Amino acid sequence: MRFFRSRLSPPILLLMPAFVIIALVVALPLLFSLYTSFTGYRLVQPASLWQWVGWRNYQRLLTDVDFWWAFGRTLVFLTIALNLELVLGLGIALLIDKLTAGQRIIRTIMMFPMMFSPILVGFQFKYIFNDNVGLVNNAIQSLGWSDVTIPWLVNPVTANLAILMAEVWMSTPIFAILLLAGLMAMPRDPIEAAKVDGCNPWQVFRHITLPYLMPFVYIAMAIRSLDVARAYDMVKIMTNGGPAGRTELLWTLIARTGYQDARMGMANAMSYASILLSVYFTVYFFRKLAAARRTMGGVA
């Protein structure tokens, strides 16, 4: 083929379309939004796109209480959610691994939440936690535990818990499935040897199973870190940041500032904070994954 004989080397040619698209849709727009974050651009006043304000947006962000609340809440939310998903996923994977029959059907059911659109997951939990028609309140009242209708999504604490639950419901199965695949691929000999040498089940788990699973943990985390911002969809439909901004995450705040308040310059400054946050998560887990791959050598 003439394709392979052109002056550019084959890998460059093969990667060209991918990089052209990414440049057009991601890189260039992000450069534009970097510029915009230094202007006082408002959607309703097109001329303000050329109004250079220097670091003003960023300076305001530093003292913006709402922004720091949203930022802090996002960090806490992600930390709790990722750890919870990992621990629950590991627990579920260990349970299924011990099962003698029906593993396949259970694994298939586990894939169910992965196919859900985040917006659907949000809607599903909005419905379940609704104060009047929700499944949770219906159950509580039918069981006679309480007669009051608990406003789950109106109370700030329970609203945040409901969002966390939606997030965990959606993402735990990915961890469980990947860790289960790791458990199944694990050689049995080292475990038998350790048992013969007198290790108790906890020691076997801590010193043999867990180290072997680590690369799978990092794959799950790396895949997950690519898409941390999808909690936006859930919050958007469940509470839309309310009550009184108490479930506001960084991403919903960006949408509100940019589209509702039309303060595009400011929203772009905020979105750089969110991009840095995502990049931090991704780089961290991909480095862990690369390190784990090196120590695994040819095992996997």
Next chain:
Amino acid sequence: MERSWQRWLIRFGIFVVMTIICLPGLWIVMTAFRDNVEVMARPPVWIPERWTLDNFRAILGMSENQQGIPVVRYFVNSLIISVTSTILALLIGMMGGYAFARYRFKGKNVAFLWLMLSRTVPGISLSLPVFMIWSRVGLIDTDFGVILVYLALNIPFTIWLIDGFFRQIPLSLSEAAQVDGCTRWQAFWKIEFPLAKSGIASAGIFAFLTSWNEFALASQLTRTTASKTLPVGLMDFTAQFTVDWTGMCAMAVIIIVPALLLTFIVQKHLIAGLTFGGVKG
């Protein structure tokens, strides 16, 4: 067995987990086929007493008294956008994955890292500048505008998965074919492509699911029935003060069924795709 109580404990644990996973979805499906009166009923009606298709008729605009939401139009838009962006992402992803798996070149690791970083940009953050640019060049509210964005979302992960699958295929196979007189192009199509097929299929499913389910970008880049997708259309129900629960549930069923069908068809490749695309390499 001496530890049968342990086995029962494990089964019980699994049962609880499966219930938590299945119950929310089951509740939605039941509501979709319920009479609207039952939703509000006190005491609650658990299993629908009369299964009905009225909710689907209503949102599809087939009943006279209720104004329907253009669900069919949204469905068609979703389908066009998802299928097109998936096919294009697979083509471009195969080229990229092959380049990463089979060639050494300068800056390979850096290129891969930047590719992944481009995927990590939150949808809503990306939507701001894309919205500004797309409205200037007239791509707002067009299928093409959304397809282009989804293509960029799907390419990195597609390349990552396909790269992992090509690496699993021993280089000696295609070399042998080339010694026997195949060109590299023929060796690719006759040897490597058929062997990587299941991996490519699973990459395709992930690309399709991403596009089919995406909301943050689509909600800003689409406006009317010209390009609105199903997830964005779901928000049509919440615009009013009263929420139409049965209608929303019916719409939810319409969104989830194609994704379910597709995933079950290729489910055994999916797990392999996720794990070994990632571990090996």
